[in-house]
Amino acid sequence: xxxKNEKNKIIREKKSFHLIxxxxxxxxxxxxxxxxNFQASSxxxxxxxxxxxxxxxxxxxxxxxxxxxxxxxxxxxxNLKLEGHYPSASTSFQYHxxxxxxxxxxxxxxxxxxxxxxxxxxxxxxxxxFTQAEDSTPDHIMSxxxxxxxxxxxxxxxxxxxxK
Amino acid sequence: xxxxxxxxxxxVILLVAFRSREKPLFVAPxxxxxxxxxxxxxxxxxxxxALGRVLFYDPLLSADSSTSxxxxxxxxxxxxxxDHALSHGIHDSIGTRNAPALMNLAWKKSLMWxxxxxxxxxxxxxxxxxxxxMGEELQHLTLKLQSTGMYNVLxxxxxxxxxxxxxxxxxxxxxxxxxxxxxxxxxxxxMQGKTQFTLQEKKGYRLYQQHCSGCxxxxxxxxxxxxxxxxxxxxxxxxxGRMKITGDPKDxxxxxxxxxxxxxxxxxxxxxxxxxxxxxxLKHYSTSASALPLNNPKxxxxxxxxxxxxxxxxxxxxxxxxxxxxxxxxxxxPKKIIEQATKExxxxxx
Numbered sequence: 196x197x198x199k200n201e202k203n204k205i206i207r208e209k210k211s212f213h214l215i216x217x218x219x220x221x222x223x224x225x226x227x228x229x230x231x232n233f234q235a236s237s238x239x240x241x242x243x244x245x246x247x248x249x250x251x252x253x254x255x256x257x258x259x260x261x262x263x264x265x266x267x268x269x270x271x272x273x274n275l276k277l278e279g280h281y282p283s284a285s286t287s288f289q290y291h292x293x294x295x296x297x298x299x300x301x302x303x304x305x306x307x308x309x310x311x312x313x314x315x316x317x318x319x320x321x322x323x324x325f326t327q328a329e330d331s332t333p334d335h336i337m338s339x340x341x342x343x344x345x346x347x348x349x350x351x352x353x354x355x356x357x358x359k
Numbered sequence: 360x361x362x363x364x365x366x367x368x369x370x371v372i373l374l375v376a377f378r379s380r381e382k383p384l385f386v387a388p389x390x391x392x393x394x395x396x397x398x399x400x401x402x403x404x405x406x407x408x409a410l411g412r413v414l415f416y417d418p419l420l421s422a423d424s425s426t427s428x429x430x431x432x433x434x435x436x437x438x439x440x441x442d443h444a445l446s447h448g449i450h451d452s453i454g455t456r457n458a459p460a461l462m463n464l465a466w467k468k469s470l471m472w473x474x475x476x477x478x479x480x481x482x483x484x485x486x487x488x489x490x491x492x493m494g495e496e497l498q499h500l501t502l503k504l505q506s507t508g509m510y511n512v513l514x515x516x517x518x519x520x521x522x523x524x525x526x527x528x529x530x531x532x533x534x535x536x537x538x539x540x541x542x543x544x545x546x547x548x549x550m551q552g553k554t555q556f557t558l559q560e561k562k563g564y565r566l567y568q569q570h571c572s573g574c575x576x577x578x579x580x581x582x583x584x585x586x587x588x589x590x591x592x593x594x595x596x597x598x599x600g601r602m603k604i605t606g607d608p609k610d611x612x613x614x615x616x617x618x619x620x621x622x623x624x625x626x627x628x629x630x631x632x633x634x635x636x637x638x639x640x641l642k643h644y645s646t647s648a649s650a651l652p653l654n655n656p657k658x659x660x661x662x663x664x665x666x667x668x669x670x671x672x673x674x675x676x677x678x679x680x681x682x683x684x685x686x687x688x689x690x691x692x693p694k695k696i697i698e699q700a701t702k703e704x705x706x707x708x709x
Binding site: 250251252253254255259260261262263265267268269270340 | 397400401475476477478479480481484485487488489496497498500501524525526527529530533604606
């Protein structure tokens with residue numbers, strides 16, 4: 196996670212990994228270890244885990260495989276899990292998006308314009324993922340590859356380009 | 360000045376004397392390449408290896424407490440599974456691949472027959488979670504370990520407190536796997552000039568160098584790469600091997616080259632355990648044409664080996680058996696460690 200100011204100066208949080216779990220309200224509030232003395236104009240973060248972290252050995256905290264965001268049959272982090280049912284149909288969907296090896300590196304960059312504030316609320320619009328996805332997108336994507344790559348590109352659009 | 364020198368010599372002797380009292384936890388044979396594993400990221404300690412060893416032998420790691428790592432990886436058969444061609448897990452499930460022998464894992468760049476796992480720390484996750492192997496979730500496993508008195512003691516010894524995490528559990532298992540070094544076979548003694556091959560073994564060694572060493576390269580007896588060795592795919596298993604991971608058709612039917620060390624005891628052979636003995640393996644290489652185009656500059660099939668050559672080659676392969684490794688008491692079921700930790704946890708409870 197990083198902050199940028201008007202002069203394009205960037206400060207980055209060290210060892211910056213945050214896991215957001217919609218079922219765990221505590222995880223929905225993030226307090227990054229960043230200087231409060233910085234007139235930020237935008238917030239930047241990766242959606243997913245970079246390839247260097249992916250290539251390393253087992254790690255702890257929110258990177259611990261016990262969090263369920265690590266594939267077991269294949270080495271690598273799952274960047275985003277989204278599972279559910281369509282209300283109109285009896286079909287379910289299950290998306291475990293990840294993969295860090297070229298040409299299917301699913302890591303996305305998000306940049307959001309922000310006001311200079313101590314507390315920010317960032318809405319995530321999951322519907323955007325579904326309205327933009329092609330009709331041919333399968334209901335189940337659970338391994339790295341072309342399909343995971345295509346859907347991952349849309350995940351960044353769930354975040355707003357600016358917040359007030 | 361001579362006084363200073365004496366003092367220095369005295370200190371050196373003291374240090375040496377002190378160090379030699381403890382057996383080193385891991386020794387890389389001097390003539391081998393550097394291990395691939397980064398020990399700085401997970402420094403070995405006796406208590407972490409002990410924890411990893413107890414975990415390795417504990418069926419608690421499976422969903423129904425029936426299957427441990429050692430169920431399919433027995434120390435006496437170089438940590439392979441001689442009863443079954445394919446792995447055998449909870450509820451009598453049968454997997455799709457032959458449980459490989461475990462040794463010299465610190466030198467591996469990737470693990471599993473298809474290289475799906477890129478780091479030894481994360482290897483144990485695969486069999487623990489696989490529904491046909493141990494069928495357990497890591498999160499649930501940490502809760503089971505946390506509520507077991509013996510593990511509270513072992514985790515405290517290893518990590519300073521009783522907290523069980525996925526990271527700690529996997530790092531401890533990796534430490535036990537790292538110390539499984541096999542480098543004391545007759546072949547090794549011959550290379551060190553301590554003993555000599557018989558005439559037949561010597562002939563077999565030359566044949567090995569000529570026909571096998573391209574992939575099964577010394578001193579690890581594997582180049583740790585993936586290769587197609589001419590076998591037809593089993594139509595029931597329909598296993599494409601490395602291609603499953605890379606998506607590249609060139610990798611179809613490619614599997615990890617296994618080590619030849621301790622090959623005598625690690626039967627059955629091949630990724631699907633289709634050959635029950637080495638005679639059948641050598642017969643494949645010396646009498647079969649490749650089922651599909653080989654595209655492998657290191658191998659052309661069939662290999663020009665006469666029946667007499669095959670006997671000589673087999674004699675050489677038997678020199679790769681390392682009895683010190685197979686019967687090393689430090690690698691066997693950790694009865695003493697379990698008893699001590701259980702006693703300690705009972706003492707703490709009182």
